[in-house]
Amino acid sequence: MTAAPQATPHCAVCGAPVASDAPRCPSCGLSRPAAQGGSVLGRHGLWTIGAVLLAVYVVVLLIVAAAK
Numbered sequence: 623m624t625a626a627p628q629a630t631p632h633c634a635v636c637g638a639p640v641a642s643d644a645p646r647c648p649s650c651g652l653s654r655p656a657a658q659g660g661s662v663l664g665r666h667g668l669w670t671i672g673a674v675l676l677a678v679y680v681v682v683l684l685i686v687a688a689a690k
């Protein structure tokens with residue numbers, strides 16, 4: 623059990639504490655793509671999922687309307 627899971631993330635390679643918004647580890651220089659573009663990628667993925675769901679919804683509506 624951890625008291626604060628997202629308080630201070632640690633480097634997966636050297637284990638040094640890394641700031642959550644740091645693009646790379648200050649100790650070993652490991653690139654952290656999750657922190658660097660995670661929010662942008664997540665936002666983009668969220669919009670993509672919304673667009674796909676909307677497209678599926680429209681296609682289903684068209685199929686149901688055409689079946690009648």
Ligand SMILES: [Zn+2]
Nearest residue numbers: 633636647650
């Ligand atoms: Zn490191």
